[in-house]
Amino acid sequence: MPPPMDRRLFLKSASLAAAGLALSACDRSESPSTAGTKVPSFPKPGEEPADFDFPLVLALPFAHGVASGDPLADRVILWTRITELLPSAAAVAVDWLVASDPTMSQIVKRGRQFASAEHDWTVKVDVTGLQPATSYYYRFEALGAQSIVGRTRTAPATAVEELRLAVLACSSYWSSYWSGLGHLADRNDLDLVVHCGDYIYDFVDEDEGIRARKDKKDTAYVDYRDWLNLAEVRRRYALWRSDPNLLRAHQQHPWFIVWDNHDISTGYGNELPSTVTGDGATTTLDEVCRAFYEWTPSRPVKPDGSGEFILVEDGSYPLASDPKFVYRKLPYGPLLDVFGVDTQINLPDYGREVDASHLASGNSLYGRQQFEWFSGGMLASAQAGVTWRLVNNQTWFAPADIPDVADGIALPKIGLSRWSDYPEERTALCEYLRGDNPASLRVRNNILVSGDAHGNLGSDVIESTALLSAYVPGLPLPNPRAGSTTLNAAAGYARITTGNLGPVNLRGESVAVEFAPSSMGRGGADEIIQNAIGASGPNALTVGGARALELALIAANKNVQFIEWVDHGYGIVSLTAERAIFEYWWQDKLTPGAPDILGQQMVAWAQQDTAQLVPRYQDQIDCVLAHGMAVAATSGSRSAEPAPLTATVLPR
Ligand SMILES: [Fe+2]
Incomplete structure (x- = not known):
């Protein structure tokens, strides 16, 4: 299906469009890479007809930029999309070029693909024959125009000294x-950005x-309400x-x-009232x-559930x-294996048949095939001698629940983990x-990086708080560091000792560490309180309420080593053969161009070392302070030149 836009309005509109189309048609007969310095066929950003109602930010036809992954x-x-004023009747030839330098002078790979309506005019190329652990630059050319240059x-x-990953989740356009x-983009020492899900959102939260596109905060508007069909x-x-x-x-x-x-919601619904009822919604899984x-x-x-890529x-x-x-899984040499799991699509909402024959309860979130793929893959990775296993995990795994009754007083039950409904698995x-x-x-040496929590957490991984009767964690105290706003002083609670008694490991049941660097915007505990009391924005009461919930959570869940439930942003994971460092980076989501604030930093050790003043044990996550270290941002030992952004970026 072509991109959604109103053809009738388009046809009535400016001659500019017609001129653009005429040139586009000519260009199609030529190789775009030999098009030379031809006058661009497309209006510049902001100059497309006012009726052209499709969200874009760069000049047509590469209006949605470029991307790379896996x-x-x-x-x-490599990814891009062809967006035209009026979609072409036939497929559009798109050339792609990969270079070793940001000016694209040293081309190492090139090829051609045809964009078509079948794939919504997206272009995806699996570029082969590249060198390992190497930064590359790439660009697309079509219809006489060039895309921006991307870096990947x-x-x-083989062995590398360090790997650096960014982690984020729950990125709601309307929330932040x-x-x-922007700060992530400015980093030049990252190997990979891991997104743990809720990359897009179906509806606006209360x-x-x-912010809203064109400031149109109207739940009848297509860019501000749940989707009705594939085009939306x-x-x-x-x-x-x-x-x-x-x-x-x-x-x-x-x-x-x-x-x-x-990302994969199929039912129509809005949290805010809308005049659009969803009658006739057709979206399928x-x-x-x-x-x-x-x-x-x-x-x-592959569709056989083996987790193997289609190459x-x-x-x-x-x-x-x-x-x-x-x-699926990305091998990152002897230092790291990156797994990505799916704990969403087997939920009852989707009505899928789930094979739970590996469990007596018949209640499985992974499904048998994925459970065997994942557990077997983790074992094989350890047997192969890979130092770290990192799991892109869309939902919080370890116990992190606030009981509904505390000291005989009934409280609203707040649970973070979908896994509390799947205890056997x-x-x-x-x-x-x-x-x-x-x-x-x-x-x-297992690391879960988790989304969905909308809060900042660091935790040991254990299946049940019942196991923790003999477990002696450190002491929780207010985080000595502040958040991204003056309102958010002493942001959260952190255990400032490890709890272990010298050579006596009191947290030995932990099988992994779990790191959740909050959401890229979607609301946390202070917003829950904000809604409950009808506050129009964050204030001392909403932040104070979040502090009370944080304290209740860290007190009830001894496996949780850090909790902060107000600030939002992304995380950095820095891995070496010795340690994993986890950083919580926060930005005031209400302010454009807000600074990047390091809210807390944690560590997990790759080797047991009881000779240290504060002994180190594997699969335990601690605030760096608990090991006598200062909170100090890490940076990579290598840096790659950024891809230039030569085009005008105009939010529209
Ligand atoms: Fe979310």
């Missing part, structure tokens, strides 16, 4: 000005309305890619994305999954015959990692 040691997916990086095949995505799902991705910060973050780094509930693969630089996997060698569009599979996974597996091997 890097392997020898290949990476392949995975290492996304300053954090605590949102911070695709358009939602276009809205997201009309944000300059997101556009630049995709331009500068490869991404690894999994979906969560909002196949369609939302299809749109995910069209608009994200994700490499599809395209001939430059054609990588296509999934069943787009409902998303769990959570236990089975923990026991597997603890050594109940075919090799009887304890799988160490």
